[in-house]
Amino acid sequence: MDVGKEFFRIQGDLYSLSRVKFMRLAYLIGYGLEMERSPANSASLSMLPWPKPAVWPLVPPDASTYVLEKEKMILQSSPRAKHFNIERKPLPLEPSFLLREANRRRASLSVGNSSELFDGRWNLTDGPALEGHSQFSPTGKVHVSLMSRTYSGPANSEGSPLSFDRPMRLSEIHVAAEHALKRTISDPDFLKSLSSLPDFEKKYMELTKGAADNYHQSWWKRHGVVFDGEIGAICFKHGNYDFAAKSYEKVCALYAGEGWQDLLAEVLPNLAECQKILNDQAGYLSSCVRLLSLDSSLFSIKERKAFQEEVVRLAHGEMKHPVPLDVSSLLTFSGNPGSPLEVCDGDPGSLSVTVWSGFPDDIELESLSLTLMATFSTDEGVKDIKSSVTPVLKPGRNLIMLELPPQRPGSYVLGVLTGQIGQLRLRSHSFSKGGSPDSDDFMSYEKPTRPVLKVHKPRALVDIAAASSSALLINEVQWVGLIVSPINYSLKGAILHIDTGPGLMIEESLKIEMEPYKKATYDMVNCSGLNVVKHDESEICERLLLENGQLSFPDWAGDVATTLWLPVRAIDKILARGTSAVNPSRHSVVDGMRMIALKLQFGIFHNQIFERTIAVHFTEPFHVSTHVVDKCNDGTLLLQVLIYSQVKASLKLYDAWLDLQPGFVHVGKGDGRPTSSFFPFVVSPSSRAAIVFVICLGNIFSSDETEDVKEDSILNIEYGIFGDRTIGAHIPMNIKPGGKAGLFFKSTLALQRPVLDPFLAVGFLTFTSDCLRVGQLFDMKWRIERLKDLKEIPSSLSKDDEVLYEIEANPDNWMIAGRKRGHVFLAAAQGSRAVITVSCLPLVSGYVHPPQLGLPSVGESNISCNPAGPHLVCVLPPILSSSFCVPA
16 A cells, blocks of 8 residues: 555656646746646746756747737736735746746857846846736836847847847747747647647646646645645636635645645635635635635735625625624634622623724624633533624724623633624634733633633522520410511512421411511510500511411511511420330420421512521420339339420419329329329429329229220320510410410320239240351241230220231341231130241341331230340351352
8 A cells, every 4th residue: 555655656746747847838838827826836837947958949030920929919918816806926936037048048158248138127028027027127118228229130040159139029939939849849749739728728737637636646645635726726717616616625724724824825815716706605704704814914904904895795785694604713802901800699790801803994793792601510501791882893902891790609701702793693712812911912822711700609688597496385376586687788678488397387367576676575465456566766566467478578677687476386296205214215306396488589679589498496395204203012102203394484383183094093082183282383494393193003994895995194284384485485376464374285104014914925935946047947936925814804905815916027137938917816814825936037147136026906014025035136147058159
């Protein structure tokens, strides 16, 4: 493959060299003006010198007709005008003048001051110079001193070496060179290619295609692209604009990719002209923008303004649909030097942006907008900010002010600049300024962008907090205080949305009270019966109505801190359960928590929103604990009931009595009240009191077996409460102040009878195997023994001789192979026994809790465990097995 590419490279060089020599011959016989003055042609011809014979050939004697034809061809031919009326200067690599070279060859053996005669400062031609160049004289006039000079010898004679002839005209040089070539070239096909302009162009195209095809197959593909451009020039001359445009696009891409702007300035106008003829509006606009983006020294101000006029003309005239166009090379922008603009969330602002315009003249945009990109989150996307006025960009530096809408908190950088001119949509990317901030230089592509905007998190405009952190009474209507404090912001016309969570409800029959926070003291007498009551000039207590969960603030509460009192009721249907030394567990604080969701809308347009969820703690007024003080010789028990206050309020106990469960009876009056006569008495906040009951064991059987048997004892307390709603628990709103408060508290107490008193005894039998292993099945056994005859047990506790059992086990540690729930037969006679066997399979090794046996149909106080099972058992890992081994 490498050898083949090298072969095509050498063959391409041969074609290229043949083409250059053929072009030189074309210049000799007068066809040079018909060729494209491209950078490639000029460079190739400059590297090949003119023929240097000892004496330049003279015009044949009978060639006057041919001289006139050549003269006419030279006079009529003119270089093709560039698009946009571009006036191109001769390229630095243009071939030297044929006229000067030929006359120097003729004068090399002449006498006289030939160096003075043929100096380049004088115009010795009587026709146009080669390739459209200006005459040797800057003015193009013939000097009289030269024209009046007398020359020796005829013009068409061979002449003597000592003779001096007049200079040859360009047409005579072409005729003399063509006559000499016809005598030199013997190949008829080659002579035919030089006989006429069409035959010449045919041969010229053949050599150019041969060079291009061979270079494309070699590794000098860029040479092939350049020759494609030369082929495109010929196609453009003959009207094949489609092929010419494709060829020019390849050449322009090559020159642009290599950064050869001088060469691109030669070819790009040709591409633009093709696109204009083909009505390729998008391509034509792109070419015009690329011409404007080139170095300004390559074109004159007039030419660059012509490019801009074409862009504006198309944008406002011929385009039917909007065309997007990237003008990153013409419009660049950045933020102003210094610290970025800093605003708060929700606040608008004015962002100053510097825009550099590469257009040669003022350009008016119908709209101009920038995008802001958030640096803190890629999911945030971009925010458009638009200019409120129609901007007119002047060449160089422009300062644009953009109205900044409220943005989210964070840091922002400039993203993309977009504008519109008629149906043309401009788009440019942002780059950082490379030079000094005050210079008009375009921005550098190297430095990273910096933030132009920093939006701070919003400051607090309002705060809502609970008026009291201590617990309120549960199941009673209580005031929940909310302190609403504006922070240098008016809450006039604010709307508060209130949403209570599960287990909490607002008493809609009662109105919400609002009062100044500093004067927030509860006074039921002053606030009752009136909508607005003024205790003095500075104190207000206003009653508001809650509609659809919304509350509107009055005008006086806009700038002062206020306290809202909400009448709420926390509902809990579970009775409080007392504790004892045997069962010391207490309820969690979380059980009494209730949530209130608040949403405050304020501001002129209610656009400011403050949301907060407030937790409110509710509890029972007492916590009850039991303790057996003494067991007397006569079998009576002194039961001490300890009452702990759980609220920050004074609790006044009016009465208390204890409803005992079956198996216990009161001693004495039997009404269930304590022996003390200190009622009523007051329990201070966070203190405790004790009540002593005298009880004894009684008959657990009821004469009426249909009567429900109580499993637990119930303590009943009638009490009143005296507190302040600003501190915590207080008198419920549905109770009028003064007099005896009819509040009742109930708590369940589980009293345990002696061991021999229960109905059933449950014992755990030892394991049949010595050890327990993972994956090995074993039996767990429990023995149930009846302690009392079935006839002595009420039918409400046991209706038949079957006992319901249930096995509880952690499924992650155990797999039960038998039934987890079922019935076991137990004879009615006292002392009868039954064994419950369950097959179990350990799943994990270590010390784990074994399965436990439960009797759901029998109360805990009627069961004696002796014991019911071990607390932990040791399970060994499984025995190693070859089935688990992996071969090496």
